[in-house]
Amino acid sequence: MIRAVVLAAGKGTRMKSARSKVLHEICGRPMLWYVLQALRGAGIEEILVVANGELEAQIGAFGVASVVQEEQLGTGDAVRVALERLAPKAKGRIVVACGDMPLVTAELFRGMTGSLDSEDGEDAAMALVTVKMPLPSYFGRIVRRGRAVERIVEVSDATPEQLAIDEMNAGIYAFDEAALREAVAQLRPENAQGEYYLTDTVSYFVNAGKQVRPVLATDHLHVLGINDRAELAAARKEMNARLCAQHMRDGVTIVDPITTYLEPELEIGSDTVIYPNTSIGRLSRLGKGCVVGPNSRLSNAAAGDRVTIRESVVVDSTLGDDVSIGPYAHLRGETQLGDRVHVGNFVEIKKSRLARRVKVSHLSYLGDATVGEETNVGAGTITCNYDGAKKNETTIGRDVSIGSNTSLVAPVTVGDGALTGAGSVVTKDVPGGERVAGNPARPLPKKTPGQE
Ligand code: UD1
Ligand code: MG
Numbered sequence: 252m253i254r255a256v257v258l259a260a261g262k263g264t265r266m267k268s269a270r271s272k273v274l275h276e277i278c279g280r281p282m283l284w285y286v287l288q289a290l291r292g293a294g295i296e297e298i299l300v301v302a303n304g305e306l307e308a309q310i311g312a313f314g315v316a317s318v319v320q321e322e323q324l325g326t327g328d329a330v331r332v333a334l335e336r337l338a339p340k341a342k343g344r345i346v347v348a349c350g351d352m353p354l355v356t357a358e359l360f361r362g363m364t365g366s367l368d369s370e371d372g373e374d375a376a377m378a379l380v381t382v383k384m385p386l387p388s389y390f391g392r393i394v395r396r397g398r399a400v401e402r403i404v405e406v407s408d409a410t411p412e413q414l415a416i417d418e419m420n421a422g423i424y425a426f427d428e429a430a431l432r433e434a435v436a437q438l439r440p441e442n443a444q445g446e447y448y449l450t451d452t453v454s455y456f457v458n459a460g461k462q463v464r465p466v467l468a469t470d471h472l473h474v475l476g477i478n479d480r481a482e483l484a485a486a487r488k489e490m491n492a493r494l495c496a497q498h499m500r501d502g503v504t505i506v507d508p509i510t511t512y513l514e515p516e517l518e519i520g521s522d523t524v525i526y527p528n529t530s531i532g533r534l535s536r537l538g539k540g541c542v543v544g545p546n547s548r549l550s551n552a553a554a555g556d557r558v559t560i561r562e563s564v565v566v567d568s569t570l571g572d573d574v575s576i577g578p579y580a581h582l583r584g585e586t587q588l589g590d591r592v593h594v595g596n597f598v599e600i601k602k603s604r605l606a607r608r609v610k611v612s613h614l615s616y617l618g619d620a621t622v623g624e625e626t627n628v629g630a631g632t633i634t635c636n637y638d639g640a641k642k643n644e645t646t647i648g649r650d651v652s653i654g655s656n657t658s659l660v661a662p663v664t665v666g667d668g669a670l671t672g673a674g675s676v677v678t679k680d681v682p683g684g685e686r687v688a689g690n691p692a693r694p695l696p697k698k699t700p701g702q703e
Contacts, residue, residue, distance in 0.1 A: 292357030325446030
């Protein structure tokens with residue numbers, strides 16, 4: 252059984268932030284979220300996060316156990332605190348990861364834990380990920396004797412010859428649990444920083460005649476630890492490229508992945524095209540054959556097939572098939588649009604339901620409104636939904652013609668097939684089939700047969 256300990260109690264001083272480092276986000280999720288995803292992707296479900304008090308208060312959202320390390324006495328002390336919390340398991344294995352490495356992959360964890368196994372003879376006590384990196388670097392150096400790893404030397408304890416080594420300790424390990432418990436109990440803070448170094452377990456195992464297996468990471472980005480805002484931006488760029496690549500593999504055209512900002516857990520149908528300067532986030536779902544962007548933002552949006560969203564913002568809203576939005580429209584507040592609805596230039600729609608084939612083509616605000624099928628809302632129509640104290644609803648039936656520049660003073664209902672003339676200020680309900688105009692709007696003479 253493999254369990255994981257995620258180290259995240261460090262202060263993250265270089266972020267210069269009131270927020271715990273691992274809670275800083277890349278592509279819409281905290282760094283820690285990605286590390287947990289990668290561990291779970293490798294089949295590791297039981298995870299204990301070593302937190303500071305500030306992180307501990309936020310950890311509930313992540314669905315993992317946590318333990319507070321009161322004083323940051325080093326990575327070895329952090330693991331000791333975790334081991335005290337974890338009930339000992341015979342033949343257990345423990346992965347140790349860092350909460351600030353959001354680009355780490357499930358494959359890396361799998362490869363590392365797998366390398367503890369031995370085909371013949373004794374399983375290793377420890378496997379660790381190493382990485383070739385350009386110098387200078389603040390990472391611990393891997394000192395080898397022949398092909399075997401002999402020890403890890405921290406930069407502050409290293410000799411000039413050791414500092415010239417370009418193979419680094421990534422800070423990700425897998426341990427045989429019993430061996431780890433034994434080694435951690437032996438750690439002493441006898442080094443330049445006066446800290447308990449988890450990395451000292453390497454020489455402990457080597458001296459005890461136990462196996463330590465290095466696993467070389469293929470890409471140093473996978474083990475990029477985030478220490479400041481510049482590294483945070485670099486990690487975001489890499490993660491975004493990965494997310495774009497994944498959707499492109501699934502049949503989505505992304506015209507410019509550099510300026511397309513995605514988040515994890517999106518659903519985007521094949522043959523959808525995303526134009527530049529577009530961000531899509533918060534569990535948005537798009538069907539097939541859609542066109543989104545340029546210059547658009549979708550957040551918690553759901554759209555059917557063949558939907559077009561140009562230069563617009565769609566937040567917390569649901570769109571049917573063949574809907575077209577924009578340019579320069581803003582949908583929000585649980586708005587729902589039926590199939591073939593058209594929302595045009597400079598239109599804001601909040602918390603409204605528009606049935607199929609409704610058109611709101613220009614310069615309008617619909618708030619707290621319900622609009623029936625095939626109704627046309629003329630340019631400049633405004634629902635006056637706020638009376639200074641509360642929001643009121645507007646109900647518009649089907650096949651209604653709302654004339655340009657109509658003000659609908661809510662609460663108000665316009666019945667099926669009714670019409671409002673240009674500039675109407677509708678303060679009273681309009682019965683079905685009635686034609687009204689003026690301020691305040693009054694009924695117009697009835698249509699006579701043959702009259703348009
Ligand atoms: C550590 C390694 C170094 C490696 C590097 C990779 C040690 C002694 N050194 O260095 O060989 O190259 O990581 O990034 O382990 N943490 C705690 N409690 C503590 C101290 C740290 O939870 O008391 C956590 C931090 O939040 C962080 C992780 O452990 O997530 C690593 O700590 P950090 O201080 O970054 O380790 P380094 O000294 O940089
Ligand atoms: Mg570090």
